[in-house]
Amino acid sequence: MPLSAALHRTTAEPVEAARPAHERPDVVRIRGLTRSFGGPNILDGLDLDIPDGAFVALLGRSGSGKSTLLRTLAGLDPAPAGTVTVPSERTVVFQEPRLLPWKSVWRNVALGLGGRDARDRAVAALQEVGLSHRVDAWPLTLSGGEAQRTALARALVREPRLLLLDEPFASLDALTRMKMQGLVGSLWQAHRPAVLLVTHDVDEALLLADRVLVLADGRIATDIPITLDRPRRHGDPGFIRLRAKLLADLGVDEFEGDFTAQAPARPAAGRAASAGVAVPSPAGA
């Protein structure tokens, strides 16, 4: 591993049960990536390495550039400054399923695949995501969850070395989202591609990833290995501790908006002021 990459990961080495990360080659290498859309730099000299088979979650506030980073890795956005190395076997699952409505489900999965076994491969991938009964259906007849599972099958069938997930569960209802998270977790364990999951959901990142990054000011501001045992549970003390830390890194007070909780022990001037507004003062009555 190059020296710069080793230095970069001073926070901690992501621990992987099968094979330690530092023994595996990096599938993604980014050095000094800078990108702006006319204004200030969205990405500003960003460095990042993703080892083969690692599940990395990328958190960031909206507008932090996390989608820009994913699009750059997908080859959809140019990288004007810096070097980006990615494997050619890479695929994306977008926030919307982006299925071609005029192609049946299996043809969507087999899109761009040549060869006579294209249908067999597509059907096998659909079976893995639990959609073997919708192989010949039209996409517009699918439910939101089914459509997104089709998109997942379309990514899987290409046997990617790098799987890019751009908030793939954001537009699903809560129950479907939980099922999809479980599905993605098990598919990753079965196929072991490197995964970059862009999300704004801290819990989702902690449930799935073995390394969580927070993007802020155009760089990777936080890089934490997640060593919790799988399957992970929301109530686990380690989970709660990591959650609090990541939320703090994202600039969110964990108790904000939680009306049942007691006021936090740490001083929060803004919160006290707003509480004062909410409670009618006796003088006014």
Add this chain to the structure above:
Amino acid sequence: MSWQQDTALATLSLSQASGAVTARIDRFRRFIPPLVIILLWQAGSSAGFIPARSIASPATIIVTFWSLLASGELLQHLLVSLGRVTAGLVIGVSTGTVLALVAGLSRRGEDLVDATMQMLRTLPFLALVPLFILWFGIGETPKIALVALGSAFPIYLTLFAGIRSVDAKLVEAASVFGLSQSELVRQVILPGALPSALVGFRYSLGTAWLSLVIGEQINASSGIGYLVMTARDFLRTDIIFVGLIVYALLGLGADQLVRIIERSVLRWRPSFVKA
């Protein structure tokens, strides 16, 4: 109060019992006004209120229709007209399609083609009839050319707009999954533009009939238009009406044809999927 409720209940049960019958009457209700008009028309003609030189009686029209059909005259003229429309449509729709592809699929093509087409589009194409007679004479050419010109614009406009309004996100996704430029056009852009192009095709058919009617009035010696023009010279309003009915049936048939095409090529749409 109680008797009022009883009547209300009685009315309710009555209307429920007769529900099936009312539904059947409802279905045929829309045919009542035209039938009444035709009957009044026939009565007026028989009584001599409507002169046959202005409007022939429905009975005469039916008889004339039948005799023209039986003699094979109607079919012969119909085939000539259909031949003109088909030739004009093939030329017009294919030209419009090619131009829309050139303009839709490349910026350079748009610069070369679109501005010119948009300018020509504003010209009422039927105003070109005198020029067409000077250029092409009075044979088949000006008739077919008129149909071709009229039907080229609708398909051009809708296909061009259709290509440009294909969801950019779908194109982006398809390019991520390794589709080449030509595969992208064939598998994503053209199918995406197809619904809009079919609307244009329907408009093209409409203008094609219109152009045919005008074109066949230019010194024709055969065709439905010729039949109608000759009938005018002999004050045969019955034949004129037969011609009008044939034009209407052709328009209806063309519309039905597009519906059938839509049903097969747009079968992925939910409205067709459920049907």
